[in-house]
Amino acid sequence: MEEDTEFKKLPVDERCVHKLWKARVDGYEEAANIFREIDDEKSPEWNKFLGLVKKFVVDSNVMAQEKGPVSLCLTRSSPDESHSLNGQNT
Helix, strand or coil, X not given: CHHHHHHHHCCHHHHCCCCCHHHHHHHHHHHHHHHHHCXXXXXXXXXXXXXXXXXXXXXXXXXXXXXXXXXXXXXXXXXXXXXXXXXXXX
């Protein structure tokens, strides 16, 4: 049982790409919380996740597939950042 929660000690970005689906779901949920708090598109937190958000929606596990798009939608809720995610420069 302890092994199941060992991933919680990892940084959020590492949980998002972890081999255990539970770790990825936990990472996606924590990323969603971070995305809600970020309002500056130049924040290092945004930059940390930009390369990962595309992977959120193509997760191989069904449970993780449900959480990934929710986190991705929160990245798009920031008007400035949505352009960056689309590859458009503002």
